[in-house]
Amino acid sequence: MTRNGSNRVAQTVQALRIPWKVSAAATKGQNHMGDSTILDLIDIDSLLSADELAYRAMVRDFVDTRVKPNIAGWYDTATFPVELVPELGRLGLLGSHLQGYGCAGRSAVDYGLAALELEAGDSGIRTFASVQGSLVMSAIHKHGSEAQKLEWLPRLATGEIIGCFGLTEPTAGSDPGAMTTYARRDGAGPDADWIIDGAKRWIGLASVAQLAVIWAMTDDGIRGFLVPTATPGFTATPIAQKLSMRASIQCDIHLDGVRVPAEAMLPEARGLRGPFECLNEARYGIIWGSMGAARDSFQAALDYSKKRLQFGKPLAGYQLTQQKLANMAVDISTGMLLALHLGRLKDAGRLQPHQISVGKLNNCREAILICREARTILGGNGVTLDYSPMRHASNLEAVRTYEGTDEVHTLILGREITGIAAFS
Numbered sequence: 001m002t003r004n005g006s007n008r009v010a011q012t013v014q015a016l017r018i019p020w021k022v023s024a025a026a027t028k029g030q031n032h033m034g035d036s037t038i039l040d041l042i043d044i045d046s047l048l049s050a051d052e053l054a055y056r057a058m059v060r061d062f063v064d065t066r067v068k069p070n071i072a073g074w075y076d077t078a079t080f081p082v083e084l085v086p087e088l089g090r091l092g093l094l095g096s097h098l099q100g101y102g103c104a105g106r107s108a109v110d111y112g113l114a115a116l117e118l119e120a121g122d123s124g125i126r127t128f129a130s131v132q133g134s135l136v137m138s139a140i141h142k143h144g145s146e147a148q149k150l151e152w153l154p155r156l157a158t159g160e161i162i163g164c165f166g167l168t169e170p171t172a173g174s175d176p177g178a179m180t181t182y183a184r185r186d187g188a189g190p191d192a193d194w195i196i197d198g199a200k201r202w203i204g205l206a207s208v209a210q211l212a213v214i215w216a217m218t219d220d221g222i223r224g225f226l227v228p229t230a231t232p233g234f235t236a237t238p239i240a241q242k243l244s245m246r247a248s249i250q251c252d253i254h255l256d257g258v259r260v261p262a263e264a265m266l267p268e269a270r271g272l273r274g275p276f277e278c279l280n281e282a283r284y285g286i287i288w289g290s291m292g293a294a295r296d297s298f299q300a301a302l303d304y305s306k307k308r309l310q311f312g313k314p315l316a317g318y319q320l321t322q323q324k325l326a327n328m329a330v331d332i333s334t335g336m337l338l339a340l341h342l343g344r345l346k347d348a349g350r351l352q353p354h355q356i357s358v359g360k361l362n363n364c365r366e367a368i369l370i371c372r373e374a375r376t377i378l379g380g381n382g383v384t385l386d387y388s389p390m391r392h393a394s395n396l397e398a399v400r401t402y403e404g405t406d407e408v409h410t411l412i413l414g415r416e417i418t419g420i421a422a423f424s
């Protein structure tokens with residue numbers, strides 16, 4: 001970014017009273033090591049407003065200061081840094097795209113830029129913001145009663161409480177319509193309590209959450225329930241020995257006769273459309289987030305290749321390295337353009353679910369290839385946590401799997417293109 005551009009961003013940060021002191025390095029596009037300018041090969045920044053650039057600089061600075069210096073240790077010890085939760089809340093990054101109820105009311109593009117910067121730190125941090133904002137808070141915002149919104153959203157927005165989203169089951173992943181978790185009325189009439197029995201798997205943050213959105217079959221089809229995790233019969237157990245998302249928590253949930261009052265049900269969610277409308281939000285964030293992992297891996301490989309001498313010259317001076325770097329830079333540029341285009345469509349209220357599938361499928365697929373390619377430039381050093389690409393590539397194995405696998409998004413596009421559903 002130019003000196004003038006940097007000044008413009010710094011002024012906008014001040015004007016917006018963004019609650020974070022943005023370093024000069026972030027506004028100039030340098031990373032926290034101060035040794036590299038973030039490459040913008042085709043000047044995508046020129047497509048962003050000063051407000052958007054300032055917002056991005058704020059999140060980038062937070063990640064450079066609070067995430068990047070610590071992430072290797074958290075990943076190594078499989079620790080989710082729960083202390084970051086209220087900080088993310090203070091920055092308005094939880095449910096940032098939602099209006100009212102203490103939420104920041106930012107645009108879809110802002111939400112995407114934040115997802116990108118958070119995932120450039122680590123997917124575990126972006127995943128937390130996605131689960132909290134896009135899944136849990138969106139479920140309440142879209143489908144909840146006024147009383148439910150007032151009760152839960154302000155505290156979720158500040159990070160005072162953590163939420164989780166229970167859709168996937170041990171035997172119902174790509175096919176959530178096959179869920180066996182069941183909610184029954186305990187008695188007749190609309191005021192009767194609900195009793196929920198079943199199991200959920202791969203549920204992010206469940207063991208540290210105070211609130212769970214639980215999707216369950218009822219006599220009236222699939223419905224959503226707001227279940228405080230302290231309710232008797234609710235247990236959440238972290239899944240151990242993961243090779244991906246190690247700085248995050250995913251859990252098995254068991255629901256054993258969990259009793260909740262009638263008003264715990266989300267009144268506006270009926271059928272699979274209810275959870276799918278929330279998944280749209282989270283899938284959209286992944287389109288941007290995956291490019292953050294790719295960009296950070298590219299940056300690590302580029303920096304290394306300029307410094308690492310072999311056979312008497314820097315790796316960056318070899319044609320094979322340049323080919324890898326050029327291909328990565330082109331793929332990041334196209335992935336970013338796709339994300340921005342879809343973000344502008346979303347802000348215009350025109351984004352369709354199959355278009356989200358285009359973005360999630362392409363950007364996850366490209367990002368994982370970029371991270372793996374970046375690792376090859378780092379040689380043996382690339383298999384350690386001293387460098388980010390292999391960590392990002394491992395995370396992306398989960399990212400390409402959750403919120404609809406590559407295969408599911410391919411078939412959503414197949415259905416859109418041909419008019420024939422080939423899921424079963």
Ligand code: TGC
Nearest residue numbers: 167168174177203204271272273276277353402403404408
């Ligand atoms: P299908 O008949 O296609 O749809 C059922 C109803 O849902 C509607 N619908 C959507 N509505 C809004 N947005 C979308 N993207 C929608 N997709 C479908 C549809 O219109 C219909 O509505 P209605 O009113 O006519 O009933 O249902 P299907 O079961 O045949 O769908 C097939 C398929 C494969 C596309 C779908 O099942 C699917 O997307 N599967 C993938 C499931 C998935 O993404 N699971 C992720 C679980 S959550 C998660 O991973 C959390 S990770 C974060 C963490 O906790 O850490």
